Amino acid sequence: MIRLEARGHAAAGWVYGAPVLAVGLTLVFGAALFAALGFDPLEALGVFFLSPLNSAYGIAELAVKATPLALCAVGLAIGFRGNVWNIGAEGQLVMGAVAGGGVALALYDVDGWFVLPLMMVAGMLGGMAWGAIPAFLKTRFHTSEILVSLMLTYVAALALSWLVHGPWRDPEGFNFPESRLFHDAATLPILWEGTRLHLGAAFALAAVVGAWFVVARTFIGFQVKVLGMTPQAGGYAGFSQKWVVWLAFMVSGGLAGLSGIVEVAGPIGQLQPTVSPGYGFTAIIVAFLGRLHPVGILLAALLMALSYLGGEAVQIGLGLPLAVTGVFQGMLLFFLLACDILIRYRVRLGGKRRREVPS
Amino acid sequence: MSRFTRFAAMAAALLIGGQALAADPVKVGFVYVGPVGDHGWSYEHDQARKQLEAHFGDKVKTAFVENVAEGADSERVINQFAQQGFDLVFTTSFGFMNPTLKVAKRFPKVKFEHATGYKRTDNVGTYAARFYEGRAVIGTIAGHMTKSNVIGYIAPFPIPEVMRGINAFTIALRAVNPKAEVKVIWTNSWYDPGREREAAETLIAQGADILSQHTDSPAPVQVAQEKGVLAFGQASDMSRFGPDAHLTAIVDDWAPYYTARVQAVIDGTWKPADTWGGFDSGMVVMAPYNDRIPADVLAAAEQMEDAIRTGKHHPFQGPITNQAGEVMVKDGETLGDDKLLSMDWYVQGVQGRLPN
Numbered sequence: 001m002i003r004l005e006a007r008g009h010a011a012a013g014w015v016y017g018a019p020v021l022a023v024g025l026t027l028v029f030g031a032a033l034f035a036a037l038g039f040d041p042l043e044a045l046g047v048f049f050l051s052p053l054n055s056a057y058g059i060a061e062l063a064v065k066a067t068p069l070a071l072c073a074v075g076l077a078i079g080f081r082g083n084v085w086n087i088g089a090e091g092q093l094v095m096g097a098v099a100g101g102g103v104a105l106a107l108y109d110v111d112g113w114f115v116l117p118l119m120m121v122a123g124m125l126g127g128m129a130w131g132a133i134p135a136f137l138k139t140r141f142h143t144s145e146i147l148v149s150l151m152l153t154y155v156a157a158l159a160l161s162w163l164v165h166g167p168w169r170d171p172e173g174f175n176f177p178e179s180r181l182f183h184d185a186a187t188l189p190i191l192w193e194g195t196r197l198h199l200g201a202a203f204a205l206a207a208v209v210g211a212w213f214v215v216a217r218t219f220i221g222f223q224v225k226v227l228g229m230t231p232q233a234g235g236y237a238g239f240s241q242k243w244v245v246w247l248a249f250m251v252s253g254g255l256a257g258l259s260g261i262v263e264v265a266g267p268i269g270q271l272q273p274t275v276s277p278g279y280g281f282t283a284i285i286v287a288f289l290g291r292l293h294p295v296g297i298l299l300a301a302l303l304m305a306l307s308y309l310g311g312e313a314v315q316i317g318l319g320l321p322l323a324v325t326g327v328f329q330g331m332l333l334f335f336l337l338a339c340d341i342l343i344r345y346r347v348r349l350g351g352k353r354r355r356e357v358p359s
Numbered sequence: 360m361s362r363f364t365r366f367a368a369m370a371a372a373l374l375i376g377g378q379a380l381a382a383d384p385v386k387v388g389f390v391y392v393g394p395v396g397d398h399g400w401s402y403e404h405d406q407a408r409k410q411l412e413a414h415f416g417d418k419v420k421t422a423f424v425e426n427v428a429e430g431a432d433s434e435r436v437i438n439q440f441a442q443q444g445f446d447l448v449f450t451t452s453f454g455f456m457n458p459t460l461k462v463a464k465r466f467p468k469v470k471f472e473h474a475t476g477y478k479r480t481d482n483v484g485t486y487a488a489r490f491y492e493g494r495a496v497i498g499t500i501a502g503h504m505t506k507s508n509v510i511g512y513i514a515p516f517p518i519p520e521v522m523r524g525i526n527a528f529t530i531a532l533r534a535v536n537p538k539a540e541v542k543v544i545w546t547n548s549w550y551d552p553g554r555e556r557e558a559a560e561t562l563i564a565q566g567a568d569i570l571s572q573h574t575d576s577p578a579p580v581q582v583a584q585e586k587g588v589l590a591f592g593q594a595s596d597m598s599r600f601g602p603d604a605h606l607t608a609i610v611d612d613w614a615p616y617y618t619a620r621v622q623a624v625i626d627g628t629w630k631p632a633d634t635w636g637g638f639d640s641g642m643v644v645m646a647p648y649n650d651r652i653p654a655d656v657l658a659a660a661e662q663m664e665d666a667i668r669t670g671k672h673h674p675f676q677g678p679i680t681n682q683a684g685e686v687m688v689k690d691g692e693t694l695g696d697d698k699l700l701s702m703d704w705y706v707q708g709v710q711g712r713l714p715n
Binding site: 055057061064065158161165174175176177178181196263266267268269270272273274275276277308309312313315316317319321322 | 388394422423424425426428429430431432434435436438439440442443453454457477516517518519547700701702703
């Protein structure tokens, strides 16, 4: 028999060491995988992890891909710390894109500096409004915020689909389901000429710094943490659980909405039936991979983004299937969870000594 | 490093580079929206890619990226191909149109071919197939073989391409059997075996005894086989997923087109063009007909195919009325390509309203 025995407390160093160890193990087993497929493991790892970054364009692409992941994950992590489970960042992202994109289309003929800020604000409000629904239902009727926020994702996707198939369809677009291309005034400025690095990446950095400040340096962050760890203690201290639910959904919804409008006003440049390949869901993984810590999340978002870019690079360069990307991401999570378990528990061989229980 | 070694290294680099240039194969990249194993759209593009390799041997080198989302990701993938020195890139989904144009602007020397789009530039051509011609053939078969007079149609998105298919099918169906009607279920996805299966089951429960699909997975054919009804495959021969149910399929054969375009690049004669090929070009092919199709029905189907190929018949030949009974195409006229390319209405005989 193998059983797990709780350690008294996790060694502080390993809490941050575990992700590093997990990445290391992923590299080792990834190399073995490539070798088993008949490729030179070092060369293949090079193609996967280094070749996407061998040009300015590639580095910028990494930031472009990581931007929505970091924006969503930073917001989600604040709720997760407080035991508020917003699983519907994807829907809030879509609604942000809808609200902000709607502004862009409504002001299609307007060329002013205020168009873009207005779109960003509308995007955040759109995400917040979508997050307000599960927050309200949770605080008023005690519904599960996990289910409600998740289900609303599909509602949001259908709403966007309806808009681009119907009222917002490009009038010159042969009835294809997409909006008009946004004008320059409604498109995020490029930060690095010759690449797609847009202003949204700066928003993501600002969100990371802001979240770190709130979590580590303010009373709000403390309240969230206490309520997350021991709700009763928080209750005795007079902290409101309802307030934390609203805070979590407003912050995560707003940031997810921002990531949505940043995607459509940045790299996409128009509304389409799908604006995100599941960033809102991947962000959940990113949040945990980053230990719910803003800086950790930034690194995790970059790593996750790199795994997508690497997956494309090995498809083009080595003819490996797309599944390799999934295998790498799966290994990363597996090793991270395994390391977590081993930090908090030790493995014991042999059954627990049976105690005589007086009947 | 001494001056000599540096010189030697440079000379060696030049030599190797020069040699590589002389024997450089034409590099052809493919961007797929679905997995190559979808047995539908992306699968057929990949079959054509393999035939390219078989045909040209060492003269071409191909690569592909599958399951590329039609959002911000596609531009990066297309850009990677261009940046890595690919000569010709086929972007095989409508949603790749604007990303293809953006990358093409950045790499004016790389040639791009975008499937099913309508925007062209100096280095971007477009191509598509007139699948609706095949729809007229399967509509003819369905009209003869339905007993319940209800045909189930599983459709992805209400875009003109799909509308043309539904309408061409229905026109041919009702030319044979005016009582037959078509029920459409939208899946909002090109490839979603789960949803396609549900749609197929729902349609059969509503009385459909023949299924037709514009989605890419073989799930509806499998359902038809299980439930003992008939079905038409999509994009590739799906008979092995339902040997009894599968009557035929409209097969996309991109190989002749891809071969011609790559040859043009090799010869240095490539120019952006707008290609829309049907039966006559070999882009649209009917899969082998099931033996259970009666001889007279088979003859009618083959006659339809032949008439379209030779231009004697047009699938959108008047008189055509829409759902409201208004005449859309007068007797003796046919619908022009511009109207076909922006089609957003149902012909009479399709049940339900367009999702809008």
